[in-house]
Each structure stands twice: as C-alpha cells, then as structure tokens.
Amino acid sequence: MEFSALFLAVTVVMVVAWWGTRTLALALFAATLLASIATYLHHASDVLKLSF
Amino acid sequence: MTRSLALTLNALGLYAVALVLVIAFAAQLLLNELPCPLCLLQRIQFAMLAVGPILNLRFGPRPSYYAVSLFTAIAGAAFATRQILLHIMPGDLGYGSALLGYHYYTWAFIGFAVAIIALAAMLLFDEQFRDDGKPQPAGAFARAAVWLVIALTALNVVSTLLECGFGACPDNPVAYELLKRAP
Numbered sequence: 001m002e003f004s005a006l007f008l009a010v011t012v013v014m015v016v017a018w019w020g021t022r023t024l025a026l027a028l029f030a031a032t033l034l035a036s037i038a039t040y041l042h043h044a045s046d047v048l049k050l051s052f
Numbered sequence: 053m054t055r056s057l058a059l060t061l062n063a064l065g066l067y068a069v070a071l072v073l074v075i076a077f078a079a080q081l082l083l084n085e086l087p088c089p090l091c092l093l094q095r096i097q098f099a100m101l102a103v104g105p106i107l108n109l110r111f112g113p114r115p116s117y118y119a120v121s122l123f124t125a126i127a128g129a130a131f132a133t134r135q136i137l138l139h140i141m142p143g144d145l146g147y148g149s150a151l152l153g154y155h156y157y158t159w160a161f162i163g164f165a166v167a168i169i170a171l172a173a174m175l176l177f178d179e180q181f182r183d184d185g186k187p188q189p190a191g192a193f194a195r196a197a198v199w200l201v202i203a204l205t206a207l208n209v210v211s212t213l214l215e216c217g218f219g220a221c222p223d224n225p226v227a228y229e230l231l232k233r234a235p
Binding site for chain 2: 001002003004006007008010011013014015017018022025026029032033036037039040043044
C-alpha cells in the first residue's frame with residue numbers, strides 16, 4: 001500500500017512540476033523523497049533471515 | 053553547451069527514465085517477475101529522477117533542478133547497494149533472474165551511478181544557465197517525453213496496488229494480491 005502511495009505521490013510531483021508552481025513542486029518532491037527514505041529505513045530495520 | 057542543447061538532453065534523459073520503467077514492466081508482465089519491496093523502492097527512485105528534467109524543461113535549466121535528480125540518484129544507489137549486499141554471500145543465488153549476468157538491482161545500481169555521473173557532467177556547462185530573457189516553450193519531443201514518463205509512473209500506481217493490495221507488500225511476492233480469488 002505504501003508503495004502505491006509513493007508512486008501516486010511521484011505522479012503528483014511530476015504533474016505539479018509540469019503544470020503548477022516551482023515552489024510547490026520542490027516542496028512535494030522533498031516530502032516524497034523523505035517518505036521514500038523513511039519507507040526504506042522501515043524495511044531496512046527488518047530482521048534479516050541469513051543462514052550463517 | 054547552449055540552453056537549447058541542454059533542454060534536448062533533458063528530454064532524452066526523460067526517455068531514458070521511460071525506457072527503464074518499460075523494461076521493469078516487461079520483466080514484471082512478460083517474465084512474471086513481481087518486484088519485491090526494495091525493487092519497488094528502486095523503481096520509485098528511477099521515476100523520481102524525472103522530476104529534475106521536467107522542471108528544467110518547464111522553467112529553464114537551473115543547478116537546483118539538477119540537484120533534485122542528484123539527491124534521487126544517490127538515494128536510489130543506496131537502496132540498490134542494500135539489495136546487492138543482502139545477496140553478497142557466496143552461494144546466494146540472488147533475487148529474481150539475471151539479465152546479461154547481473155540481477156536487476158545490480159543494473160539499478162549501475163543505472164543510478166551513470167545518472168550521477170551524467171548529472172555532474174551537465175552541471176559543468178554554465179552557458180545553459182544564462183537566461184537570455186526569451187521564453188523557450190517545450191517542443192513536441194519534450195512534451196511527449198514528459199507525458200510518457202507521467203503515464204508510466206501512473207501505471208505503476210495501478211500495478212503496485214494490484215500486486216500489494218491494501219496491506220503490506222510481501223517480501224517475496226509471487227501473485228497479485230488483488231487478483232487472488234477468494235477460497
């Protein structure tokens with residue numbers, strides 16, 4: 001679900017970058033980048049199933 | 053490098069991003085290789101690489117717009133590195149199939165590294181940042197690139213929703229959650 005939301009957010013950022021104001025596009029971009037990094041850190045904190 | 057050439061290269065950059073998204077879709081739909089959560093994050097970063105070129109095409113080239121894509125490429129390279137390291141142990145067959153000897157996440161790392169080098173190279177040419185006061189509306193070639201990459205990203209919203217459903221995406225997805233038939 002979070003990945004669909006991130007793809008949707010990127011789509012919105014692109015549409016705003018093409019049609020909207022640059023300030024809003026940059027702000028939405030920053031929010032989306034931070035959200036994707038947060039998603040990565042959430043998954044990176046999972047316990048790894050390693051066999052050694 | 054003239055402003056016009058820089059804008060053409062930005063449009064070509066968008067087509068390159070679109071090509072990566074098409075290849076990812078081809079692997080998913082033709083080979084039935086469903087992307088894992090880390091794979092999806094790398095795909096998201098590839099799509100986000102397009103934001104800088106779109107801003108350049110809309111408002112004219114600026115170093116800050118190249119910086120937008122640089123941040124994205126660095127994040128994408130970090131995500132790909134994490135997945136490479138998850139499968140670094142001898143005997144580990146890696147996730148998914150290999151293409152020309154490398155797994156998709158290794159290709160993703162190479163792609164993000166190439167993007168970082170290309171963006172840094174573009175920043176070397178100051179001439180493109182001189183505003184001559186003449187508005188330069190995007191041509192059909194650039195407009196088509198923008199809409200192609202927006203359409204492919206929107207398609208990813210649908211495919212990811214079908215794959216993961218409304219819950220957490222499985223670590224090793226083998227079927228589309230929303231297409232599973234109720235028992």
